[in-house]
Amino acid sequence: MTDLDLRSLRLLPGDEKVVDKEIALLGFELGGQAYVPTPDRVTVALKVAQTVSGAVLHLRFAAHLTGPCVRCLAPAVLDLHIVAHEYQGSQPVPGDDLSTVYVEDDVLDLSQWAHDEVALALPEQILCKADCAGICPTCGKDRNLEPHTHEQSAPDLRWQALADLRDELTS
Ligand SMILES: [Zn+2]
Ligand SMILES: [Zn+2]
The missing domain is CATH 2.40.160 (Porin)
Structure with a gap:
């Protein structure tokens, strides 16, 4: 001190x-x-x-x-x-x-x-660069090194089920 x-x-x-x-x-x-x-x-x-x-x-x-x-x-x-x-x-x-x-x-x-x-x-968040893309929450890869997205199949299925229901109700 x-x-x-x-x-x-x-x-x-x-x-x-x-x-x-x-x-x-x-x-x-x-x-x-x-x-x-x-x-x-x-x-x-x-x-x-x-x-x-x-x-x-x-x-x-x-x-x-x-x-x-x-x-x-x-x-x-x-x-x-x-x-x-x-x-x-x-x-x-x-x-x-x-x-x-x-x-x-x-x-x-x-x-x-x-x-x-x-x-x-100190800033609220310390980043390696301002636009750091971070780690992918789905596969864990570094999105700075490998920019990518994932097909979101689960929500698509749900929407499809709703669409089917709507078709049934309106037909
Ligand atoms: Zn970073
Ligand atoms: Zn990923």
């Missing part, structure tokens, strides 16, 4: 400072599948802008995740570019909901913040 003591920056109102920090990113689970950051260490750029009333925190980093495509299970990669902002009041009071949850006693929990931002940036 990577922390940053904001007091160590010694910022006065009007000052701002950019700090690069290397942090370890944990893996994520989505729909029962594991997505792993590769590399698992990323460098984040944190900009702290001090004002009279508090500090504005800007976080920026890129993350690269790999894991299975939810439709065909082929490897999928996800490139995320995270830009996030938080605010920390100088005199936080209990119940102060403007101030970030990632700062406690002037120490910023960079790892947790970065982890949460990646989680927020």
Whole structure:
């Protein structure tokens, strides 16, 4: 876990400072599948802008995740570019909901913040490509490699039975 003591920056109102920090990113689970950051260490750029009333925190980093495509299970990669902002009041009071949850006693929990931002940036479904055709539910073949459809014989038979009945009733 990577922390940053904001007091160590010694910022006065009007000052701002950019700090690069290397942090370890944990893996994520989505729909029962594991997505792993590769590399698992990323460098984040944190900009702290001090004002009279508090500090504005800007976080920026890129993350690269790999894991299975939810439709065909082929490897999928996800490139995320995270830009996030938080605010920390100088005199936080209990119940102060403007101030970030990632700062406690002037120490910023960079790892947790970065982890949460990646989680927020994850798409609902991770796909190998936007139009992945997926695995065929009928025969289990990868429809990206072998595009195909199946004759739907069962519904045809039912329709045929109805057609026969209609013919009987109307004749
Ligand atoms: Zn796929
Ligand atoms: Zn099939």
